[in-house]
Amino acid sequence: MDIRFLQSLVAVVETGSIVAAARRERLTPAAVSQRIQALERTLGCPLLVRGAHTARPTEACLSLLPRARALVRDASLLVDDLDASGLSGDLRVGAISTVLTGLVPVVLGKLTECAPSLKLRLTPGTSEHLYDQMLAGQLDVAVLVEPPFALPKLLDATRISREPLVYLTRDAVAPADIIAHARETPFIRYDPSSWGGRIVAAYMEKAGLYADVRCDMDALETIAILVGKGIGSSLVPHWPGLVANGFNIVPVPHAHAHERSLSFLAPSVPQKPNAVRLLRDLLVGAAIG
Known part of the structure; x- marks a missing residue:
């Protein structure tokens, strides 16, 4: 049985389609289909339920x-074991969207210089989802909002940055007038059920801010776009990469008590310790600026 065929099967399950898996594996969809069919013949059972544009795993799969x-x-680790530096092969990295657009572009260039044989497999997701993937062993590291609970001993966390709250609005608003302004205008709320949104919700409750909430959203870049289009105002953490595009970024008074912290999560005993350490240090450096 060819390991590459199993790799293609895993890719189909994780991406949800043969086309997406082919894109990730840098193969044609026909090649991926042939690999799956070969596995099905070898194992004597169907592995996928194929739809027009999707592929779902069977119970056997x-x-x-x-x-x-x-x-x-x-x-993959067999090949990596031959590299004394420990800086080759794949490193599975999960990251929330603002990290992918803010910190990762800064880090990738430096990582290529320091470890040209190391390849990042980037997986986007919410903090909760990435945390679950870490527990399941599906990621080597994750960069996410600091979990609001104690971590199990099998995981280590390094805080890489703190992001103070800021107020996004198209209007000219002084920091002292944020609460009054937010009460009088449509409000786009950072989803209070998300780990980062809980921080905004705690600030709003403490400040007595009862806004006219038009929608909840766990997508900070989209919130910024909506504010720029005049849909409403919002309170968000000031993440790297946030640029005033058609709106003002107003600092929130005493925001230090309500900051979003980002953590670098890794196993206590990582399989690629040198690669994990290098990526962590580069992310910390990028966050500091």
């Missing part, structure tokens, strides 16, 4: 998926 992932991972 789900039952063998953990072992398939482990085999693919171990095969």
Whole structure:
């Protein structure tokens, strides 16, 4: 059984379609389909439920998926073991959207210089989802909002940045007038059920800010776009990459008590310690500026 075929199967399950898996594997969809069909013949059972544009794993596929992932991972580590520096192969990195657009572009160039043989496999997601993927062993590291609870001993966290709250609005508003202005205008709220949104919700409750909430959203870049189009105003953390595009960024008074902290999450005993350490240090440096 060819490990590359298992790798393609895992890619289809994780991306949800043969076309997306082919794009990730840098193959044609036909090549990926042939690999899956070869596996199905070898194992004697269907592995995917194929739709017009999607592919879902069968029960048989789900039952063998953990072992398939482990085999693919171990095969990658065999090659990496020959590299004394520990800076080659794939590193599976999960990151929230503002990190992908803000910090990752800064880090990638430096990482290429320091470790040209190391390839990042980037996975976007919410903090909660990325945390679950870390627990499941599907990621090597994750950069996310600091979890609002104690971590299990199998994970280590390094705080890489603090992001104070700012007020986004198209109007000219002084910091002292934020509360009054937010009460009188449509408000786009950072989803209070998300880890980052809880921080904004706590600030609003403490400040007695009862706004006319038009929608909740766990997508900070989209919130900024909506504010720029005049849909409403919003309170958000000041993430790297936030640029005033058709709106004003107003600092929130005493925001130090309500900051969004970003954490670099890794296993306590990582499989690629040198690569994990390098990426962490580069992210911390990029966050400091």
